[in-house]
Amino acid sequence: LYFLSHIPITALIDLQPLLPAGIAPRALTDLLQQYATAFRDPMMLQPPEWFKAFIYCEAFLQLPFFPVAAYAFLKGGCRWIRTPAIIYSTHVATTLFAILAHILFHDFSKLEHAGPQTLRERLVLLSIYLPYLLIPLLILFTMLCNPHYKHVEKRKRK
Numbered sequence: 001l002y003f004l005s006h007i008p009i010t011a012l013i014d015l016q017p018l019l020p021a022g023i024a025p026r027a028l029t030d031l032l033q034q035y036a037t038a039f040r041d042p043m044m045l046q047p048p049e050w051f052k053a054f055i056y057c058e059a060f061l062q063l064p065f066f067p068v069a070a071y072a073f074l075k076g077g078c079r080w081i082r083t084p085a086i087i088y089s090t091h092v093a094t095t096l097f098a099i100l101a102h103i104l105f106h107d108f109s110k111l112e113h114a115g116p117q118t119l120r121e122r123l124v125l126l127s128i129y130l131p132y133l134l135i136p137l138l139i140l141f142t143m144l145c146n147p148h149y150k151h152v153e154k155r156k157r158k
Helices: 002-014 026-038 049-075 079-105 119-129 131-145
Strands: none
Touching: 002 026, 002 049, 049 079, 079 119, 079 131, 119 131
């Protein structure tokens, strides 16, 4: 369900900073604006270049993986998902560490769009991004430690 829910979130919200102004429907840009204002997330309205690079990765690496992963995990028993899931989860965890550090330590006072200023505001914004670190880490742990996914097929001897 994580992967299924991620498809519309990515396609309709997360990719907006990459689009030229006026391309996204007004309702979606208003939704993004409301989110960014309510949670003080200027990265979605005025993304730094490194954050845009992460959004491009989300568009071209993660988004195509979401339906594949959703299929594999909903069907169950698909051992072939192990390597792609390990790649996905390590990639996402790495990007999220950078994003979370930025939220915690960056000086947002000089930006056009309001960013978090107090520790409470930073923790609220952190709580929005944190599940996108924790779930991939759980996937990684599952792929590495669950005996079902660690199974190696034995080859027939001639």
